Amino acid sequence: MTELVRTGTPLSVLLLGLITGVAFGFVIFKVGASRYDKIVKMLLIKDFTVLKFMMTAVMVASVGIFLTDSVIYIAPLQLMRLIVGSLIFGVGFALLGACPGTVLVAFGEGKKDAWYGVLGGLLGAVVFAHVYPSLIDILITPLDYGKMTIHGLFGTSYALGVVFLLIVFGGSILIINKLTASKGGTQSQTGAKNVS
Amino acid sequence: MRQSQIKGEWPWHIAGVILGLVVVFAFITGHPVGTATTYERVAGHVLQFFFPKYVANTVHYFKEAAPVAEWQVMFVLGMLLSGIIARYFVTRGKGEEIPAMWAGSFGDNKRKRYLQALVGGFLLLFGSRLAGGCTSGLFISGGSQLAVAALVFAGGMFASGIVTAKILYRGRNL
Numbered sequence: 001m002t003e004l005v006r007t008g009t010p011l012s013v014l015l016l017g018l019i020t021g022v023a024f025g026f027v028i029f030k031v032g033a034s035r036y037d038k039i040v041k042m043l044l045i046k047d048f049t050v051l052k053f054m055m056t057a058v059m060v061a062s063v064g065i066f067l068t069d070s071v072i073y074i075a076p077l078q079l080m081r082l083i084v085g086s087l088i089f090g091v092g093f094a095l096l097g098a099c100p101g102t103v104l105v106a107f108g109e110g111k112k113d114a115w116y117g118v119l120g121g122l123l124g125a126v127v128f129a130h131v132y133p134s135l136i137d138i139l140i141t142p143l144d145y146g147k148m149t150i151h152g153l154f155g156t157s158y159a160l161g162v163v164f165l166l167i168v169f170g171g172s173i174l175i176i177n178k179l180t181a182s183k184g185g186t187q188s189q190t191g192a193k194n195v196s
Numbered sequence: 197m198r199q200s201q202i203k204g205e206w207p208w209h210i211a212g213v214i215l216g217l218v219v220v221f222a223f224i225t226g227h228p229v230g231t232a233t234t235y236e237r238v239a240g241h242v243l244q245f246f247f248p249k250y251v252a253n254t255v256h257y258f259k260e261a262a263p264v265a266e267w268q269v270m271f272v273l274g275m276l277l278s279g280i281i282a283r284y285f286v287t288r289g290k291g292e293e294i295p296a297m298w299a300g301s302f303g304d305n306k307r308k309r310y311l312q313a314l315v316g317g318f319l320l321l322f323g324s325r326l327a328g329g330c331t332s333g334l335f336i337s338g339g340s341q342l343a344v345a346a347l348v349f350a351g352g353m354f355a356s357g358i359v360t361a362k363i364l365y366r367g368r369n370l
Contacts, residue, residue, distance in 0.1 A: 009266045016225055017267035021274015022281070023218045024229060024332075029282045030204075031211035036295035043354070043361035044370070049208045054336065056212025057219060061340035064220030072228050075328055075338045075345040082345055085327025086352025088319050093353055094360035096316030097295065099331040100324055101231040101275055103317065108279015110291025112306075113298075113313040120317025125235040126243065127318075128325040132256040139326065150342040161342045 025105045034105035036097035036113075043094050048176045055169040066162045079143035081135075096120075204286070219340055227267045228341075230333030232324035234272040237265075301368040327352075 025034075032038045033050045041047035065071060093099060096117045098106055103121070106114035151161030206214075222229050236257070244251040251257050283291065294309040302308065324330040327349055329338065335353075338346030 013226075013267055014265065014270045017227065017270030018274040018277070020218065020222050020225075020227075020229070021271035021276075022278045023221075023274075024215065024271070025275035025278025026282065027206075027211050027215045027218065028275070029278060029286070030206045031208060031215075032205050034279065037297040040297065040361055040365075041370075043357045044365060045358065046370075053208040053212045053215070054331070056209055057215035058336055058339040058346075060213050060216025061219035061223070061336065062342060064216065065223050065340050068220065068224055070220075070223040071341045072223060072226070073337075074341055075334055075343045077343070077345045077348070078328065079348065082327050082348045083352050085323045085325075086349045087323070087356040089323030089327060089330070089349075090353040090356030090358075091360045092316045092319030092321075092323055093357040094316070094364060096313050096320055097298075098316075098320075099231075100235065100320055101272075101330065101332045103320075104231070104272060104275040105279040105282070106291075108276045108281075109283045109287065110279075111295075112291060112293045113295065113309050114291075116310040116313040117317035117320070120314040120319075121235050121321035122239045122242075123314075124318040124321035124323075125232075125325055126239045128322050129236055129240065129254055129256045132325075135326070145344075148344045150344060150347075153344055158342075165339070165342060 034102045039097045059169050074147035077145040077148035080139045228337035232330040235321050
């Protein structure tokens with residue numbers, strides 16, 4: 001019998017991954033991001049809970065990563081693959097009503113359709129691996145701008161890049177709160193300050 | 197349209213701060229959060245059991261997503277586990293067969309919903325792998341490190357996601 005799982009990773013690191021995953025997934029569950037209706041209502045522009053949740057997380061994490069100097073890897077700005085990939089992703093996002101991570105939480109919760117979502121995801125990954133070699137020249141290598149960051153793009157310091165992200169995301173949240181509040185005080189129970 | 201915050205759910209700002217701290221913890225301990233690659237690793241692992249030659253000859257599996265267990269695979273299993281914990285300790289019930297909102301608009305044909313979920317999952321992961329990440333890997337990890345790729349990805353996924361959702365629910369009562 002061959003070994004079931006090949007791993008060159010120490011047990012402590014594997015355990016760390018598991019614990020981090022449980023914490024990450026539990027927050028997703030607790031905010032309701034593993035719910036079909038939350039995701040689809042966001043895409044129908046009716047409920048911004050998950051969007052504001054994600055933007056808040058990125059804001060906090062960007063500051064934390066900056067302060068602890070723990071940048072690990074900047075995804076390259078390969079425009080072709082990013083645009084085509086994200087557009088395909090969005091269609092799947094709306095059909096399934098979950099993203100690759102949240103569908104796993106939903107699966108754990110026992111939601112039956114999430115099972116099919118995960119199965120479809122595994123198939124999608126297999127098909128991608130199969131066609132990948134033929135996509136390299138048309139979708140992966142063209143329009144590659146390398147490891148581009150916000151501060152790299154504007155030619156400013158890392159600190160200013162973080163400030164820029166905080167202003168854009170924070171501003172977006174404030175605008176969303178203003179717009180949804182004026183439609184009928186939707187934020188009252190989550191304690192938004194801008195109820196005028 | 198009132199936004200629903202179900203009893204016991206955390207408000208977005210508190211949950212957002214906690215998730216952000218979890219992400220910082222992951223980075224400090226040496227790993228960016230991410231999910232999509234694991235689908236390929238797991239699928240590759242299963243395939244390898246049945247078709248070892250095929251997997252060995254599919255360059256992509258070994259170059260970018262070798263079928264091995266590592267931090268991210270455990271992270272993904274952790275997410276699954278969090279759902280199981282939620283089910284047995286928080287919701288304490290069987291998961292719904294199909295989403296109530298979906299049933300309210302499209303009827304209670306389960307097969308139709310499962311087929312839609314299957315196709316959705318397929319496109320979701322195909323798109324993720326093509327883009328080079330998903331909501332967690334590209335948007336959250338990428339955005340937190342100020343990668344411009346994160347913003348492009350977010351723009352694309354919401355653009356096509358909104359159009360698809362609007363088409364699906366056009367003329368249907370919510």
